[in-house]
Amino acid sequence: MEGKVVLITGGGRGIGAETARLLAHRGAFVVLNYLSNRESANRLVHEIEQKGGRALALQADIRDEQQVQYLVETTIRQCGKIDGLVSNAAMNFVRKPFLEMSWLEFSQKLNDELKAAFTLSQAVLPHMLENHYGRIVYVSTGLAQHPQVPFIAHGTAKAGLTTFGKYIAKEFRTYGITANIVSPGLVETERTKFQSEEMKRNMAKLTPLGRIAKPEDIARVIAFYVSDDSQFITGCDISVDGGLTI
Template sequence: MKPLQGRVVLITGASRGIGAATAVLMAKAGADVAVNFFSSESEAAKVVAQIEQQGQKAIAVQADVRNAEDVKRLVETTVNQFGRLDVLVSNANINFAYKPFMEMSWDEFSEKLNGEMATAFRLCQAVVPHMEKQGGGKIITIASGLARTPSPNFIAHGSAKAALVTFTKYLAQELGPKNITANVVSPGLVLTDATKHQPKEMHEMMANLTPLHRLAQPEDIAGAVLSLAADWNSFATGVYLPVNGGMDLS
């Protein structure tokens, strides 16, 4: 049996990059998938088509996951379509100001922090009642290595992701008695549309810092997500899983 046979997965920010790769891999593992997108409708439709080619069901649902009403509609649409919701992958990218601390305004900093945390908070409050009703579920949040290893100009992003990591651990503690696990996947640098503009020299330097001597592809992160979502992995909760090619071996 496939490790997600009969399961339903909701993935936010699933039209491109890590989210799209995760959606396709979940389908290969036997899941039906709700593909959330914000503005990339055509890209989301392509992901749905790929999932259907795997013999699984999929829907594309537009929603701004920073918005409370959109989150409620997204979760209700998923449950109404598939009858259940087993796995939430909170992956949607929240834009952030890229600048030094002393050049950043509080509004710029708090916009990222509030957007990241409001998204996770609302999504989890929306899905937990459904998971509890059906006897359990899995929540997987996508953080960043910058949550633990600072890098210049990433203070807003890294601080928000660090808050997300701690939030997820609190979820693991509180939701465990409901048979709901909560884990973090923390990628290093991943080759996606969001990073392709970065200098080639930087990519080469970062690759050389890893024992594997390469950067991650979205599929590498998707594999880590599947490892936590699979039915045979039922005892891991509160886990912080770095997926960075061994860049940080501490």
């Protein structure tokens, strides 16, 4: 990853933060996009720089076209290019049984998830086309293929994201650009703190590898797709769930 520039949305915490640490350790200049937690993002930048890496934190709501343009243009101005994009920012969603959910609650997640991927991809891809090189990773979820109640809004939106990523892979296949999807199972992050310890233990028992994922487990797979080790893979959706899908 030496000399590569990677933009990571949702880069201040969880999977995004671990991905940033790993890519920076491997030589990449990482640009951490965050929405609200400035302190966490700046703390991570300081940590990476203390270890000899290079990092930059930029605030932007990736559902907003103007803010995305600022994010991408600032990255280009300060880093010269964008080699990789990790579309990882988490969008809030309503957790309800289907019959208790309104269309507005359901569609909010669909709109946020897909607009973020659409807006960000449209802003980044022209620069990748110019350089005839790019690595894009969309972070989805295992719930897109294996439904669990009450995650219908989340799972459906991520299924749309997975399909979107495959279309991007197909359309830009001849330009040195790859697009792949990483679909984690349950991951131990701040966003899963609401899950009970009993539920986590049960999930670990069901998982062939005997535990639920840590953010670094997902980060290693993302790092593979962002690197040239994956140069002959595109349009792939890989489950990172300790074998739960089998």
